[in-house]
Amino acid sequence: MLEHAEWEKFAGKTVVDVGGNLGDIMGAVAEKFPEVKCVSFDLPEVTEKMENPPAGVQMEKGDMFDASTIPTCDVIFMKHILHDWNDDDSDRILRSCYAALSAEGKVIIADPILPEAGHIKTKDAPSLYLDILMLVTGGKERTRKMWDELVAKAGFKVAEEKQTGHACCQLLVLEKLDSPVHNGHALGTPVRESPSLKQQL
Ligand SMILES: C[S@@+](CC[C@H](N)C(=O)[O-])C[C@H]1O[C@@H](n2cnc3c(N)ncnc32)[C@H](O)[C@@H]1O
Numbered sequence: 001m002l003e004h005a006e007w008e009k010f011a012g013k014t015v016v017d018v019g020g021n022l023g024d025i026m027g028a029v030a031e032k033f034p035e036v037k038c039v040s041f042d043l044p045e046v047t048e049k050m051e052n053p054p055a056g057v058q059m060e061k062g063d064m065f066d067a068s069t070i071p072t073c074d075v076i077f078m079k080h081i082l083h084d085w086n087d088d089d090s091d092r093i094l095r096s097c098y099a100a101l102s103a104e105g106k107v108i109i110a111d112p113i114l115p116e117a118g119h120i121k122t123k124d125a126p127s128l129y130l131d132i133l134m135l136v137t138g139g140k141e142r143t144r145k146m147w148d149e150l151v152a153k154a155g156f157k158v159a160e161e162k163q164t165g166h167a168c169c170q171l172l173v174l175e176k177l178d179s180p181v182h183n184g185h186a187l188g189t190p191v192r193e194s195p196s197l198k199q200q201l
Contacts, residue, residue: 002028004164004171005077005108011035013074018064018097019081021046027054039071065092067099074102079110079169083130084139087150094154098176107156107174112167114143126167147172 007015007029013036017026020040030038034056040047044061053059062069064081076097082090097107112127120128131141142150148158156174163170 002032004162005110007033007036010075013037014039014071015075015077016041016060016071016073016100017077017079018070018093019078022050023054023057023059025077025079026057030054030056039073041070064096065089067096070096070100072100072102074105076101076105076107077110078107081111082109082139082150083111083134083141084137086138086140090150091154094151094156098155101176103176105176106159107151109147109151109172109174110164110169111172112141113147113161113170113172114141116143116145123167130168152177 011033015026015029015036016039017023018041020026020042022042023040026038026040029036031054037058038056039058039060040053041060041062041064043063047059047061050059060071064070070076078093078097082093085093094107101107112130114127114131115121115124127141134140144158144161151158151172151174155177157177158172159175160173161170162173
């Protein structure tokens with residue numbers, strides 16, 4: 001993640017790691033790129049466990065389904081978040097991100113990108129196994145086409161795809177689409193209800 005996300009481009013900008021758990025990724029970014037303002041955002045029950053947050057990281061609590069709780073920022077980073085959720089819930093999370101981001105804001109998704117049918121290679125095995133695991137827990141892995149469709153529905157386009165060399169973690173850099181309304185829905189509408197684990201299962 002440190003190598004491929006080009007953090008130096010975000011000097012002076014605020015980056016929020018949505019679902020950042022205990023802030024380890026933002027801690028590593030803050031250490032190597034101290035000019036980036038690093039925020040790690042997670043559920044209160046997670047952030048409240050933290051006695052000593054990583055140096056240079058602001059820990060924030062909230063619910064990614066509720067846009068009003070995500071700190072306003074220039075960049076949202078999400079690693080292994082959207083693959084935990086079905087398309088409807090992922091759309092809601094992306095819409096929350098849209099609302100929290102500045103006009104020129106970007107989202108960096110770090111998740112697997114499945115090969116298209118007919119183009120599967122041995123190196124793709126880990127992401128295919130992960131897809132089966134996600135099916136059991138209510139999420140899914142996605143091909144590039146599936147990612148394109150998902151993010152467009154929430155008002156984004158994939159501006160860049162970066163291969164990291166790890167089958168379970170490629171990077172997709174999203175930018176906001178020009179139109180503030182997409183598919184007849186106002187974008188950035190805060191969504192307040194988080195689906196329960198029971199609904200997910
Ligand atoms: C699979 S972990 C990924 C953690 C981290 N991004 C990583 O890659 O190591 C999912 C994270 O999402 C957080 N999470 C789940 N639901 C959330 C919500 N509604 N709002 C904010 N964070 C949430 C979990 O607490 C957990 O830290």
